Amino acid sequence: MRKEIDCEFCGERVLAKAKKCPHCRSWLDASAKPGPKRKWSGDVLAIPRDTALPPGECCMCADSGASLKKKNFVFVPQVAYVGILAGPIGLAVATTILQQKQTLHMPLCQGCGRKWTGAQVFFISFILIGMIAFPVIGAMLGSAMSPRKGALFGVFLGIALWIVGIFAVKYLVVNNNQGIVQSIDDDFVRLKFPNPKVTRAALPNEGDQF
Numbered sequence: 001m002r003k004e005i006d007c008e009f010c011g012e013r014v015l016a017k018a019k020k021c022p023h024c025r026s027w028l029d030a031s032a033k034p035g036p037k038r039k040w041s042g043d044v045l046a047i048p049r050d051t052a053l054p055p056g057e058c059c060m061c062a063d064s065g066a067s068l069k070k071k072n073f074v075f076v077p078q079v080a081y082v083g084i085l086a087g088p089i090g091l092a093v094a095t096t097i098l099q100q101k102q103t104l105h106m107p108l109c110q111g112c113g114r115k116w117t118g119a120q121v122f123f124i125s126f127i128l129i130g131m132i133a134f135p136v137i138g139a140m141l142g143s144a145m146s147p148r149k150g151a152l153f154g155v156f157l158g159i160a161l162w163i164v165g166i167f168a169v170k171y172l173v174v175n176n177n178q179g180i181v182q183s184i185d186d187d188f189v190r191l192k193f194p195n196p197k198v199t200r201a202a203l204p205n206e207g208d209q210f
Ligand SMILES: [Zn+2]
Pocket: 007, 008, 009, 010, 011, 012, 021, 022, 023, 024, 025, 026
């Protein structure tokens, strides 16, 4: 009888020598897979745009029991910001034309999946609600302190604090709970993770784990 093993991706029995699972079409021998392969350079993981990541180990904490969760990544190259020379509309057009998007299914445990989504919801809520709340509260506090010029001063201070707050939430909350896109090109999405050593244990270079 020929030797069989369990496919590590779908659990079906496959021949031990098989390079690719006939049931779920995952590559069992990553070195045989054609095209770009998943690889690390420093703290950044390059993930091929067209291939699936393995479920099982969480990309944030390396715990087992992770399932694949759909995440959308958008990268705006710096050259798009030149569009600001044509005003806010120029910036919006340049950003829309030059941005690269890719959906990846990331292996995440329940806890890390919730933190990833929670950070996103908090960040967007902070931007949208804060855009109104910071200047309004600033105006109220300002006019309470100085009825003549306090309101205007309060509005500007509120807007300044809102902008500082956006950067603070991005660096303290978002960057600590998500894989952050560094670039997207024809072959790869490059992501930076808050704890690259842990992520590397869950998602090593393709070819290293076999
Ligand atoms: Zn399989």
